[in-house]
Structures are given as structure tokens and as C-alpha cells.
Amino acid sequence: MALEITKDLIDNVRELIKNQKDTALSNFFAEVHHADIAEVLDELSFDEAVYIIRLLDSETTSEVLMDVDEDVRENVLEQLSAKEIAEEIDELDTDDAADVIAELPEERKQEVIQKIEDKEHAKEIVELLRYDEDTAGGLMAKELVKVNENWNVLTCVKEMRKQAEEVTRVHSIYVTDNDGKLKGRLSLKDLLMASTRSKIADVYIPKVDFVDVHEKAEDVANIMRKYDLEAIPVIDELGVLVGRITIDDIVDVIKEEAEKDYQLAAGITQDVEADDTIWQLTRARLPWLFLGLIGGVGAARIMGFFDDAIAENAILFMFTPLIAAMAGNVGVQSSAIIVQGLANDDVKGSITDRLLKEVSLAMINGLALAILLFIYVFATEQDMNIASAISVSLFVVIIVAGLVGTFIPLFLNKRGIDPAIATGPFITTSNDIFGILIYFWIAKVIIGF
Amino acid sequence: MALEITKDLIDNVRELIKNQKDTALSNFFAEVHHADIAEVLDELSFDEAVYIIRLLDSETTSEVLMDVDEDVRENVLEQLSAKEIAEEIDELDTDDAADVIAELPEERKQEVIQKIEDKEHAKEIVELLRYDEDTAGGLMAKELVKVNENWNVLTCVKEMRKQAEEVTRVHSIYVTDNDGKLKGRLSLKDLLMASTRSKIADVYIPKVDFVDVHEKAEDVANIMRKYDLEAIPVIDELGVLVGRITIDDIVDVIKEEAEKDYQLAAGITQDVEADDTIWQLTRARLPWLFLGLIGGVGAARIMGFFDDAIAENAILFMFTPLIAAMAGNVGVQSSAIIVQGLANDDVKGSITDRLLKEVSLAMINGLALAILLFIYVFATEQDMNIASAISVSLFVVIIVAGLVGTFIPLFLNKRGIDPAIATGPFITTSNDIFGILIYFWIAKVIIGF
Missing domain, CATH: 1.10.357.20 (SLC41 divalent cation transporters, integral membrane domain)
Structure with a gap:
């Protein structure tokens, strides 16, 4: 299932890059999961990694860029033009996109943001960049499915379909009032059982877990773990629904927190790995x-x-x-x-x-x-x-x-x-x-x- | 949102138990998440905890029992009859049920298993008890949604509805052949787009991640984290689909592994917490x-x-x-x-x-x-x-x-x-x-x- 990254495999890829066998490379990587491509890139030189990134389509490479080691990403992004980076960003969910942009040097940030084609996407990324990376705001994505409590079921279903296209995994449908304040959530089952003219206000579940946008990442992780949540909505100071955090991001938070504490206990000050220089x-x-x-x-x-x-x-x-x-x-x-x-x-x-x-x-x-x-x-x-x-x-x-x-x-x-x-x-x-x-x-x- | 467990709150609960104010207690706990009830129980004496367990309905208490500290669970279960434990087990998913039974003394295990009303459930639990708790088999649940590749879409939808009732979160629909071997997965979208007479064999996605039933828990966690999976099917030596592991169990594995390593590095041999005796x-x-x-x-x-x-x-x-x-x-x-x-x-x-x-x-x-x-x-x-x-x-x-x-x-x-x-x-x-x-x-x- 998972690709085994052997020395032979890396040598083969190197050879193909050297001889510019683009079709062979594309065909090979077409079958490989982006997390595995990232591991291959981690083993290559920066020039070779950039070669692969330029070769593959931006839908794949944007995911690959999220998975490679930070120093590889930094070096690859240095080689790409602002336009090329913006294309990668366009493919990413807002939370990942904001993480990538946050790592860029100050002067490039502006340049890349201006080159993002989807202006709505760019606006959301700019909003996310405002939050500290160790808070709920820094973890959340803007992609979510939300409906207005004053809609009827029919409008609701139509709007939901439109929104769901943007969202990889739906998890939950959140209900807001006219001011965008989080009121509750909607069960898909209740929605299907209700008559198309019912108002959402009459069918939604007013009980919903949420976190404040300034909540510490570690506390968000504790809450989601304690209540076995796969996603949690995030609200701002006014109670307005501003984003959503999913469990895969929390898994990374838990892992990183544990590793940091372990390293501090062992007398290692920074986040290093056995493979670092x-x-x-x-x-x-x-x-x-x-x-x-x-x-x-x-x-x-x-x-x-x-x-x-x-x-x-x-x-x-x-x-x-x-x-x-x-x-x-x-x-x-x-x-x-x-x-x-x-x-x-x-x-x-x-x-x-x-x-x-x-x-x-x-x-x-x-x-x-x-x-x-x-x-x-x-x-x-x-x-x-x-x-x-x-x-x-x-x-x-x-x-x-x-x-x-x-x-x-x-x-x-x-x-x-x-x-x-x-x-x-x-x-x-x-x-x-x-x-x-x-x-x-x-x-x-x-x-x- | 979360209940704050204060000394006052615990004292209040104690007072209510002492005066046998059952209605007041039931009303109070009716509004509280099972993870929070578990925290309250951790603070009470064993007798008080048993009092609460007997008071609340078994749907709630079975979840509470999964969340309390291991020593509280052990002591509460000692106070309950085999019949009472079997009732709790009936409410639990197979993976949690097997975990609870595995903790019981040898002679009680048999007694409890025989008292489980749902015989199919009992059989599945017995199967899960065979696996080492640190393997995929020890982590997986039997609850999942699977369809046969030879069914048509109509049969499939009918069967899925029936199965989905048993499953808290569906995540994925797995496709098997007549021998129960895992063949792939089904996208809900593709299913809805297909004509009702199409065969599943023509619409399913043959690419699916899976793990072997004997895979180490730590490796399962690494795979799910790497590929950002929320659930993964488990197959046995013959390739037969035998269970499913969900991300919430993996979050606990990651947390426990990290804590164990941390404690070993600090010179602590067993899994202890600051609140232990x-x-x-x-x-x-x-x-x-x-x-x-x-x-x-x-x-x-x-x-x-x-x-x-x-x-x-x-x-x-x-x-x-x-x-x-x-x-x-x-x-x-x-x-x-x-x-x-x-x-x-x-x-x-x-x-x-x-x-x-x-x-x-x-x-x-x-x-x-x-x-x-x-x-x-x-x-x-x-x-x-x-x-x-x-x-x-x-x-x-x-x-x-x-x-x-x-x-x-x-x-x-x-x-x-x-x-x-x-x-x-x-x-x-x-x-x-x-x-x-x-x-x-x-x-x-x-x-x-």
C-alpha cells in the first residue's frame, strides 16, 4: 500500500531527473500518494525537488509541499516565482495556505497574496494570517458548511450543495443567525426527515461544542480528545462562526506538543529530528x-x-x-x-x-x-x-x-x-x-x- | 460548554447522594456530557461512583465507564453483577466492549459474555478478545458499513441503511467480494449518481488504504497520520475485511505512546498520573x-x-x-x-x-x-x-x-x-x-x- 522509500528508488528517480525523462517521472508519481512523494522529495537535493514540483500538476504538488520537511519547503518556495506559489496556494485549503504564506519572507508574502486568483480565498487567508499559530485561529480553516436558521429546508439543501463543493470532508453542518452567530448544528438525518418548507430554526440542534478563536491549540486538542470530536467550530469575540478545526490538524498538534515536551526533558531546545544536519x-x-x-x-x-x-x-x-x-x-x-x-x-x-x-x-x-x-x-x-x-x-x-x-x-x-x-x-x-x-x-x- | 469540575460541584453531588436525591441527580447529569460525568466520578468515592452508575441509564453509563480512570472502572465493575455489566456492554461498540471485558478477572469474563443479550455482538467481542491490544486487531471495531461488489445499487442502499444504524460515524463504505475480501471503497457521491440497477463492481473505487490485523498499533497510527485518514479498514491473513479503526482511537494511541516514552525517559516505569495514589x-x-x-x-x-x-x-x-x-x-x-x-x-x-x-x-x-x-x-x-x-x-x-x-x-x-x-x-x-x-x-x- 504505502510506497517503500528505498535507496534504489531514490537513485532511480535521480537518474530519471538527470536524463529529463519527464513522462516516466509523471507516470511513476501519478500512482503515488502525496505524502509518499513528499518523503521522496525530502531525500532529493533542492534542485531535484524543484524539478519534480515543476513537473507535477499544482493540485498534487500543493499537497506535497504541505508534507515535506520545513527546510525543503523553504528552499523549494525560494526557487518558485510568486505566481507559481500563488497557483499552489489556490489549490490549498485556507488553513494550509495560511501556514505556507506565514513561512515566506515578509516582502514575498504581499506579492504572493496579490497573485492569488480567487480573491475570496485570498481574503480568507489574510484573515487567518492575523491569528497566532498556537491558537484555535491559527489552526482553523475557513472551509465549512453553514446554513442560516431563517432559511427553509429547500434553500438550505441548495446552499449546502454549493458550499460542500469547497469542503473536503463535511463532518458537520453549522447553523447561524442573520448576524453569523453560531446557534447550533444540523443533523443530516433530521434535515432529510423534515418537510422542505420547515424552517431550519425548527429542526436544528441547539447544543454544539465550540471553541473561542483565541483558545490555545493545546486546549483545543484536549477538548476534542476528551469529547471525541472530529471537527469543532470556532467563534470570535461576538459569537460569530469564523472557522472550523478538524481532527487531522489536532493529531499533529498532539504529536508536536508531546515531541516538544519529550525533547525539552531530554535537553534538546529546538524541534529537531534524527535526520537534521x-x-x-x-x-x-x-x-x-x-x-x-x-x-x-x-x-x-x-x-x-x-x-x-x-x-x-x-x-x-x-x-x-x-x-x-x-x-x-x-x-x-x-x-x-x-x-x-x-x-x-x-x-x-x-x-x-x-x-x-x-x-x-x-x-x-x-x-x-x-x-x-x-x-x-x-x-x-x-x-x-x-x-x-x-x-x-x-x-x-x-x-x-x-x-x-x-x-x-x-x-x-x-x-x-x-x-x-x-x-x-x-x-x-x-x-x-x-x-x-x-x-x-x-x-x-x-x-x- | 465544558462542565467545570469544582470542589463545590463535587461537594454538592456528594450531598445529593448522601440524601438520596435521585431526581435531582438525574436531572443534573442529564445535561452533562459523559466525559464530564466521568471526571466527576473520578473525584468521588467508589461507593458514590457506583451509586451514580446505578442511577443513570445504561446508554450514558456505558460511555461514562469508558472515560473514567482505570482504577475507578475496575472498582465500579467489581460492585456490579455480571448481568449489569452485560447490559453496559450491550450499549458499547465492539472495540470498547472488548476493552472493558479484557480488564475483568478471568472467571468473570465468561460469565459476562454469556449474559450479553445480543448474541451477534457477543460473538464479535469474543473475536476481538483474541487480538493483542497493541495491534490493529486490538484497536479495531466490528461496526462498519460494507457492501458486496455483486449487489446492484438498489440492494446496496437498502443494506447500507440497515448497517448504518449500528455505526456511529460512517466515514467510508467498504466493498468486498463474495468471500468477504476487501476490494475497495464506495464514494457516496458516485453511488447517488449511478443508476439503481448498476452493479457495485462498476462504480466502486478499487484504491483503498488498509492495514493487516497484526500490524502494530504504533504503525497504524503512523500510517493514518501520514495519509490523513479518519478511518482505515483492517484485513486478516486471507484479505478478508474484519474491522475498522477510527481516528479517535488513534489519537489515544498517539497520546499514550508519547506519554509512555516520556515517562520512560523520566525514569517512571508504569503508566501513572499525577493523581494516582x-x-x-x-x-x-x-x-x-x-x-x-x-x-x-x-x-x-x-x-x-x-x-x-x-x-x-x-x-x-x-x-x-x-x-x-x-x-x-x-x-x-x-x-x-x-x-x-x-x-x-x-x-x-x-x-x-x-x-x-x-x-x-x-x-x-x-x-x-x-x-x-x-x-x-x-x-x-x-x-x-x-x-x-x-x-x-x-x-x-x-x-x-x-x-x-x-x-x-x-x-x-x-x-x-x-x-x-x-x-x-x-x-x-x-x-x-x-x-x-x-x-x-x-x-x-x-x-x-
């Missing part, structure tokens, strides 16, 4: 590593304060990596659970309750691990003070790390900052430093150096 | 922490081999947390990118190419960070040997950690093991040990102790 990957990875370096230098400085004690208490210094690692691990666990809960809108109740719960949890884990460590160190070192210092520190450090890991994401979230940045290297590094500080302080108290 | 959270978190403890003890033992050197080279010991943390950070970054790439089916080409790329990347990051560290240590310690030992170690450790982080997930994936377990604490702990071993070995060579 070394330069892109370096830029995404170096900043958090630099933070880790600063943290490590900080830890070394803290230990420097205790360097008088090192000769007599060498064993203490050997357990610093253990304490630091455990602080990091506990911190990452706590913060990950909170970050995920916040993303799913699952975290309710007061911050104090959360912190109390985390303390109880950390005390159980901490006690279990501290007892094990005490037994090990006492068995190998035969020194009650050393064993106590190390295991009591572990216990305290686990509790503090759990609290820090819980508190920081909750705090960031309250301040409107994405809590996901508080996972991974950020929490590990700060907990390393906390951990080592607590460790040497407790050891000093117990052993007395 | 302390005991559930402990069980999910303690195993990885225990691994971290073992790793820390291992690191301490390695450093023990070098304890002669500690008095003269105290500064070396102070940088062990830095080396260990950087090894962990680099390892997590590399493994996360590979794990995510594997999940998205993005990682192509040979393992050697991947490792070479990772070496180049690690060399750039390593060199930049090693130079900074060299400057810092030399400036503070004024000792060329110490500064060299620490910074050369950092450079080497970053490369090794990158290789380990890249290789292990690729290796696990080749062996058919979920590569996501190789992120987080696993990679951090193994890299801590590698890192410290390399560090002291290089330091010994350069400084000579």
Missing part, C-alpha cells in the same frame, strides 16, 4: 550541555569549600556522584509527572497539597534507598558516622529534590511559562548543586570536620 | 531510583581504586560530578533523538552512518565545552596537567556517551525490544559509570598517579 543538532543540544557544565563547575566549587576534609574523609567524596545522580533522577521524575499532568489538564487542587503528597512519596522512596545504602556503606567501611552521614544525606536530598521538581513546574505554570522547560537538564543541574551542598553540610554536622 | 507512584518510581543507587555505588567503587591519589589530586575528585553529569546529559540527548526517530519511522540508513554522525556532533559539542572547561580550570588552578586531564576527559566522555546513547536504542530496536527503555536513568547511570572510569584512567595517564 549536524549544525541544527548542535544548536539544539549545546545550550543545555553548557548549562550542565556551569552546574558541574558549581558543584566543584562547593566541594572546594570542604577540601580540608578530603584526606581524612576520602570516602565521602566518592559518594558525591551517587548523591548528585539520585537528586537528578528524583527531580526529573517529579517534574515529569507534574509537566504531563499540566499538559493533560489533570493537575487540580492546591500547590501545598501537591507538595505534601510529593514529600510523603519522597519519604517512602528515600527511606527505602537510604536503608539499603546505610547497610552497604556500614558493611564495607565499618564506620557508623560515615554510613549515617551518607545515608541521611541521601534521604534528605531525595525529599528536597522531589520538592524542587514538583514546585518549579507548578510555579512556572502559574507565571504563564511553559513548565516543560523545567524538566531534564535544568532540574538535574539545579538538583546536582542542591544535593551536593546538602550532602557536605550534613556530613560536616555528623562527622564534624 | 502514593503507592502506585512509588512502585513506578522506585525501580529506576534503585538502579541509580547501584550506579552510584559502582561509581564510588571505581573511585576507590584511585584513593591513593586523592590527597594530592583532590581537585580531580571535585570534578567527578561534572564529568558524570555531562556523560548523562549527552547520553540522554542522543538516545532521545534516536528513540523519537524510531517511533516516527524516521531513522533510515545504516547504524554505522548514525554512529559516525553522532561522533561528528559529539566532537563539535565536546570540543567547545572542553575548551571552556580547560580555560576555567587552568585559570583557577594554574596547573596544565590538571586542566588537560579534566578537559581531555570531558571531550572523550562526551564522544563515548554520545555513541552509547545512539547505539543502545538502535541495538534494542533491532532485537525487537522497545528502545524507549534505553533513555533516562538507564542511559544516565551507565554513562555515569563509563564517564568516571574514562575520567580517572585519562587522568592517571596524564598526571601519572
Whole structure:
């Protein structure tokens, strides 16, 4: 079913491009889904990709352009004239069209918009460009089927047919009043059962889920997932129906949000993929590593304060990596659970309750691990003070790390900052430093150096 | 639109239950979406939840049961008789019904299945129970609209009407031959345009995406996402159409896969939520922490081999947390990118190419960070040997950690093991040990102790 993208296949396509076998190429790609053509283009050079785009009809290539990697799209669009881009745009639904135009350099945007033939389409795209891409407005398309509550069934069916031509998948028929305000939805079945002279106002269902145009994309995703919706209408500040979001866009939002959180937890700052260039990957990875370096230098400085004690208490210094690692691990666990809960809108109740719960949890884990460590160190070192210092520190450090890991994401979230940045290297590094500080302080108290 | 679940609301519901105000409760919940009722139930005690389930009609409660947390469902079902559960099952689509039954204890399964009134429904559920829950078979529902290619349009329309009653959302009409083999799909438009006596064989579209019943859920999700499908038919080994998967189930798969990977990367072994009990959270978190403890003890033992050197080279010991943390950070970054790439089916080409790329990347990051560290240590310690030992170690450790982080997930994936377990604490702990071993070995060579 799906095309398998092998090295042979790519080499074949390259060869055909080199020899300008346009008919063979057209015939081959005619049978291939646009998502697969996009994968082929991702593997080709930019010049080769442009060659294919120019060869295929704009109905296909506009879909292909939506599916290729962002850097391929950027480069291909650079090679095309404003007129050629406008032709692609004409084939796209308004939401995709707005996404493509939003990626263009400022001066080209105007040029392309003016060259769009369908003026109504151009107007709708301009409207969509006003919205932030992470909001319902940025996700929605203008293509939808809507009817006026004052129409009768006959008019309604006629109008619906006209509108449905523009819309790939109908999903729902929305009902508005004379001012365009969303009133409800219409079931196709009820419409077919009603007499042709009935007014829509008498047959529509007034209950309909909707979102505000400024709702955050992540919240729209949560709503559609929770209520199993395949499409949701979008209204503006006046209650006017302005667009519609479909489930396929939401699938992408869910996927991207999850990947972003995962990458932040792994210490990767930007949206990168395994196939990106070394330069892109370096830029995404170096900043958090630099933070880790600063943290490590900080830890070394803290230990420097205790360097008088090192000769007599060498064993203490050997357990610093253990304490630091455990602080990091506990911190990452706590913060990950909170970050995920916040993303799913699952975290309710007061911050104090959360912190109390985390303390109880950390005390159980901490006690279990501290007892094990005490037994090990006492068995190998035969020194009650050393064993106590190390295991009591572990216990305290686990509790503090759990609290820090819980508190920081909750705090960031309250301040409107994405809590996901508080996972991974950020929490590990700060907990390393906390951990080592607590460790040497407790050891000093117990052993007395 | 959505019901806001406040503490007041929960208290009110509790009060109504306590005073057995059944009419008030029924009236209140009649207006509430089942997903919201489920959220209310999640906040109530099990007895209270059972009270509500018994009060509402089984059409509503069957949906509610699908939406509540797994532990609530388990407890509510324990309180219900086999007959009551069978009534709920009768209201559910086959895929949801099979999921509920799969969660029941072995001896109850039989009892409940025998009490299902609709015997056809029961048979279909039994069939679905055969499939692994992480495969297409485990995801699919038996409810779908299918027509025989040998029917004429008139028969087809009549049969479709009958079938459509069972199906919540039609999405697509599938065409099969006399043996039930999937041949293609039917467009509603083509059907309406065709004369009533035309044979379906002459009007259907032979091109249709499908998946095999044993296809992995994650791969089904990738296919549906890639091709923007809202439903996909499922065929068995003989090509017979056996079910259909809809996008709402795929949204849950994508979400769950992403959450599972995220939790593994954070060192949490089971599917837990912020609201789970302390005991559930402990069980999910303690195993990885225990691994971290073992790793820390291992690191301490390695450093023990070098304890002669500690008095003269105290500064070396102070940088062990830095080396260990950087090894962990680099390892997590590399493994996360590979794990995510594997999940998205993005990682192509040979393992050697991947490792070479990772070496180049690690060399750039390593060199930049090693130079900074060299400057810092030399400036503070004024000792060329110490500064060299620490910074050369950092450079080497970053490369090794990158290789380990890249290789292990690729290796696990080749062996058919979920590569996501190789992120987080696993990679951090193994890299801590590698890192410290390399560090002291290089330091010994350069400084000579």
C-alpha cells in the first residue's frame, strides 16, 4: 500500500531527473500518494525537488509541499516565482495556505497574496494570517458548511450543495443567525426527515461544542480528545462562526506538543529530528550541555569549600556522584509527572497539597534507598558516622529534590511559562548543586570536620 | 460548554447522594456530557461512583465507564453483577466492549459474555478478545458499513441503511467480494449518481488504504497520520475485511505512546498520573531510583581504586560530578533523538552512518565545552596537567556517551525490544559509570598517579 522509500528508488528517480525523462517521472508519481512523494522529495537535493514540483500538476504538488520537511519547503518556495506559489496556494485549503504564506519572507508574502486568483480565498487567508499559530485561529480553516436558521429546508439543501463543493470532508453542518452567530448544528438525518418548507430554526440542534478563536491549540486538542470530536467550530469575540478545526490538524498538534515536551526533558531546545544536519543538532543540544557544565563547575566549587576534609574523609567524596545522580533522577521524575499532568489538564487542587503528597512519596522512596545504602556503606567501611552521614544525606536530598521538581513546574505554570522547560537538564543541574551542598553540610554536622 | 469540575460541584453531588436525591441527580447529569460525568466520578468515592452508575441509564453509563480512570472502572465493575455489566456492554461498540471485558478477572469474563443479550455482538467481542491490544486487531471495531461488489445499487442502499444504524460515524463504505475480501471503497457521491440497477463492481473505487490485523498499533497510527485518514479498514491473513479503526482511537494511541516514552525517559516505569495514589507512584518510581543507587555505588567503587591519589589530586575528585553529569546529559540527548526517530519511522540508513554522525556532533559539542572547561580550570588552578586531564576527559566522555546513547536504542530496536527503555536513568547511570572510569584512567595517564 504505502510506497517503500528505498535507496534504489531514490537513485532511480535521480537518474530519471538527470536524463529529463519527464513522462516516466509523471507516470511513476501519478500512482503515488502525496505524502509518499513528499518523503521522496525530502531525500532529493533542492534542485531535484524543484524539478519534480515543476513537473507535477499544482493540485498534487500543493499537497506535497504541505508534507515535506520545513527546510525543503523553504528552499523549494525560494526557487518558485510568486505566481507559481500563488497557483499552489489556490489549490490549498485556507488553513494550509495560511501556514505556507506565514513561512515566506515578509516582502514575498504581499506579492504572493496579490497573485492569488480567487480573491475570496485570498481574503480568507489574510484573515487567518492575523491569528497566532498556537491558537484555535491559527489552526482553523475557513472551509465549512453553514446554513442560516431563517432559511427553509429547500434553500438550505441548495446552499449546502454549493458550499460542500469547497469542503473536503463535511463532518458537520453549522447553523447561524442573520448576524453569523453560531446557534447550533444540523443533523443530516433530521434535515432529510423534515418537510422542505420547515424552517431550519425548527429542526436544528441547539447544543454544539465550540471553541473561542483565541483558545490555545493545546486546549483545543484536549477538548476534542476528551469529547471525541472530529471537527469543532470556532467563534470570535461576538459569537460569530469564523472557522472550523478538524481532527487531522489536532493529531499533529498532539504529536508536536508531546515531541516538544519529550525533547525539552531530554535537553534538546529546538524541534529537531534524527535526520537534521549536524549544525541544527548542535544548536539544539549545546545550550543545555553548557548549562550542565556551569552546574558541574558549581558543584566543584562547593566541594572546594570542604577540601580540608578530603584526606581524612576520602570516602565521602566518592559518594558525591551517587548523591548528585539520585537528586537528578528524583527531580526529573517529579517534574515529569507534574509537566504531563499540566499538559493533560489533570493537575487540580492546591500547590501545598501537591507538595505534601510529593514529600510523603519522597519519604517512602528515600527511606527505602537510604536503608539499603546505610547497610552497604556500614558493611564495607565499618564506620557508623560515615554510613549515617551518607545515608541521611541521601534521604534528605531525595525529599528536597522531589520538592524542587514538583514546585518549579507548578510555579512556572502559574507565571504563564511553559513548565516543560523545567524538566531534564535544568532540574538535574539545579538538583546536582542542591544535593551536593546538602550532602557536605550534613556530613560536616555528623562527622564534624 | 465544558462542565467545570469544582470542589463545590463535587461537594454538592456528594450531598445529593448522601440524601438520596435521585431526581435531582438525574436531572443534573442529564445535561452533562459523559466525559464530564466521568471526571466527576473520578473525584468521588467508589461507593458514590457506583451509586451514580446505578442511577443513570445504561446508554450514558456505558460511555461514562469508558472515560473514567482505570482504577475507578475496575472498582465500579467489581460492585456490579455480571448481568449489569452485560447490559453496559450491550450499549458499547465492539472495540470498547472488548476493552472493558479484557480488564475483568478471568472467571468473570465468561460469565459476562454469556449474559450479553445480543448474541451477534457477543460473538464479535469474543473475536476481538483474541487480538493483542497493541495491534490493529486490538484497536479495531466490528461496526462498519460494507457492501458486496455483486449487489446492484438498489440492494446496496437498502443494506447500507440497515448497517448504518449500528455505526456511529460512517466515514467510508467498504466493498468486498463474495468471500468477504476487501476490494475497495464506495464514494457516496458516485453511488447517488449511478443508476439503481448498476452493479457495485462498476462504480466502486478499487484504491483503498488498509492495514493487516497484526500490524502494530504504533504503525497504524503512523500510517493514518501520514495519509490523513479518519478511518482505515483492517484485513486478516486471507484479505478478508474484519474491522475498522477510527481516528479517535488513534489519537489515544498517539497520546499514550508519547506519554509512555516520556515517562520512560523520566525514569517512571508504569503508566501513572499525577493523581494516582502514593503507592502506585512509588512502585513506578522506585525501580529506576534503585538502579541509580547501584550506579552510584559502582561509581564510588571505581573511585576507590584511585584513593591513593586523592590527597594530592583532590581537585580531580571535585570534578567527578561534572564529568558524570555531562556523560548523562549527552547520553540522554542522543538516545532521545534516536528513540523519537524510531517511533516516527524516521531513522533510515545504516547504524554505522548514525554512529559516525553522532561522533561528528559529539566532537563539535565536546570540543567547545572542553575548551571552556580547560580555560576555567587552568585559570583557577594554574596547573596544565590538571586542566588537560579534566578537559581531555570531558571531550572523550562526551564522544563515548554520545555513541552509547545512539547505539543502545538502535541495538534494542533491532532485537525487537522497545528502545524507549534505553533513555533516562538507564542511559544516565551507565554513562555515569563509563564517564568516571574514562575520567580517572585519562587522568592517571596524564598526571601519572
